[in-house]
């Protein structure tokens with residue numbers, strides 16, 4: 001008898017839960033409440049059987065009946081609330097709650113600049129390639145016509161990893177690697193990190209980005225070089241941008257130049273950003289030295305070319321008004337997430 005009643009209660013709980021879960025709307029749920037738990041409902045019907053039980057048996061069935069009643073009643077309430085929200089979702093949204101901001105990463109400002117520079121050079125026919133951050137003395141210096149008594153070779157300026165291995169001090173060794181691998185015509189841009197024993201201060205970092213460029217073919221002249229750099233500057237900085245080439249020296253170019261563009265902030269009139277000069281330096285460049293062609297097995301009588309090395313970190317600082325280079329490398333997300 002007891003088992004029979006308990007079985008009926010279990011059956012009622014199962015069936016009732018099923019009907020509640022599929023009930024649609026408050027009216028139907030109220031009907032179910034009456035039908036299942038009401039005074040003349042099915043639970044009451046089952047409890048009539050209590051009369052046939054001994055006084056010791058009754059509490060067990062009574063307790064189970066109460067539990068089933070509570071469970072079904074709670075299910076009805078929950079289902080009712082869910083139906084109400086589904087019917088009018090806006091009435092249940094608290095518009096005054098502060099939003100839960102979703103984390104969004106940004107693209108590093110130097111990466112933005114590197115990608116933009118590479119996109120421009122791609123339109124001008126240059127492919128994007130990469131080299132090795134760990135280089136040999138041979139590629140970092142010797143093949144680039146840099147004698148081993150050049151100051152850049154010094155332990156004080158360069159991170160050596162062994163007798164002949166080092167962290168590259170510039171992206172120029174990739175010039176030699178590309179020329180050894182491909183016959184002319186060659187047109188590449190090479191972004192990447194370079195490393196120097198510099199103090200970490202507002203304008204120096206021991207590791208920073210460089211962007212190398214190289215174009216080699218028959219008949220390339222200084223005019224091609226100036227035109228290409230000037231066209232790049234107009235596309236990157238804006239159509240009225242002027243370029244200026246100052247004589248300079250690099251072992252791997254002859255002649256060599258420092259490239260300046262008219263200051264973005266004052267348009268060349270002179271301001272604090274350009275130290276009143278009206279110009280901003282964006283990198284070094286020049287015509288590839290014949291000695292470099294010889295070192296990589298190109299015929300210097302047949303081929304000429306130009307090369308350049310830009311500083312994307314410095315360009316990013318100018319573009320975004322970043323006053324201290326350390327901000328670029330400290331990985332503080334509050335700084336980095338501003339760039340999208």
Ligand code: DAH
Nearest residue numbers: 170172284285286307308309
């Ligand atoms: N490698 C030079 C540096 O790190 C920059 C440079 C100058 C690269 C002239 C070039 C170039 O390709 O032609 O200072």
